[in-house]
Amino acid sequence: MRKPFVAGNWKMNKTVKESLALVRDLLPGMEAVTGVEKVLCPPFPSLFAVSTLISGLDIGLGAQNMHWEASGAYTGEVSANMIKELCQYVIIGHSERRQYFAETDQTVNRKVKAALSAELIPIVCVGETLEQKQAGQTAGVVIRQVRDGLQGLTSVEASRIVIAYEPVWAIGTGLASGGQDANDVVKDMIRPTLASLFGENIAQAVRVLYGGSVTGKNAAEFFNQSDIDGALVGGASLKVDDFLQIIKAALK
Numbered sequence: 665m666r667k668p669f670v671a672g673n674w675k676m677n678k679t680v681k682e683s684l685a686l687v688r689d690l691l692p693g694m695e696a697v698t699g700v701e702k703v704l705c706p707p708f709p710s711l712f713a714v715s716t717l718i719s720g721l722d723i724g725l726g727a728q729n730m731h732w733e734a735s736g737a738y739t740g741e742v743s744a745n746m747i748k749e750l751c752q753y754v755i756i757g758h759s760e761r762r763q764y765f766a767e768t769d770q771t772v773n774r775k776v777k778a779a780l781s782a783e784l785i786p787i788v789c790v791g792e793t794l795e796q797k798q799a800g801q802t803a804g805v806v807i808r809q810v811r812d813g814l815q816g817l818t819s820v821e822a823s824r825i826v827i828a829y830e831p832v833w834a835i836g837t838g839l840a841s842g843g844q845d846a847n848d849v850v851k852d853m854i855r856p857t858l859a860s861l862f863g864e865n866i867a868q869a870v871r872v873l874y875g876g877s878v879t880g881k882n883a884a885e886f887f888n889q890s891d892i893d894g895a896l897v898g899g900a901s902l903k904v905d906d907f908l909q910i911i912k913a914a915l916k
């Protein structure tokens with residue numbers, strides 16, 4: 665049984681004060697839902713403040729990125745150990761990081777390993793662009809991202825990760841993937857790749873989320889699929905009613 669998982673990726677939104685206000689509004693509704701792993705991923709400056717607000721509650725905290733080195737002269741970067749004092753999760757290889765900050769499968773792999781060494785749970789993002797989809801390259805791209813991003817992990821390490829399938833063309837566009845189409849990618853590309861790397865048991869145990877224009881209205885379409893275990897939510901995670909509706913829908 666894979667426990668349903670819903671994470672809100674706030675991206676570069678919300679000051680510390682605004683973050684606290686949003687979390688205060690979300691808390692009663694989030695606390696009311698049990699049986700779903702619920703995670704908030706605010707920007708770095710808000711992590712400490714949000715961690716104090718949700719301390720002791722059944723709500724997880726995640727960062728949106730990290731560096732693979734443990735410490736040193738890397739101006740502007742943040743290490744796994746720094747995140748670990750506040751968070752349980754870290755998003756790695758989001759398509760916006762790949763697109764605007766030159767992240768590759770190789771840097772994703774280094775980050776995933778560093779996160780796991782610090783006992784953080786990496787939420788590893790994969791997904792094809794519109795051009796790749798139109799060129800019929802979805803399988804090739806997604807399989808490569810999973811294989812190279814997770815290269816060298818032990819089976820035990822692999823069992824701890826979460827994968828988010830986020831087709832780039834669906835992110836922030838309002839054009840979500842169809843539930844069945846997203847499920848096909850997870851079932852026919854992502855899980856078989858996990859199986860070839862780590863065995864069938866691990867492939868069936870790893871949670872795989874869908875991300876890309878998920879809303880309160882369409883969330884159930886994804887959660888009703890056989891192989892989708894939750895959502896990585898962008899825009900709608902900043903809206904109290906929408907995000908709570910998505911979390912409730914995850915209790916399928």
Ligand code: 13P
Pocket residue numbers: 673758830834835836837838875876877878896897898899900
């Ligand atoms: P949207 O939900 O805004 O499309 O963003 C999805 C996403 O990128 C989550 O990481």
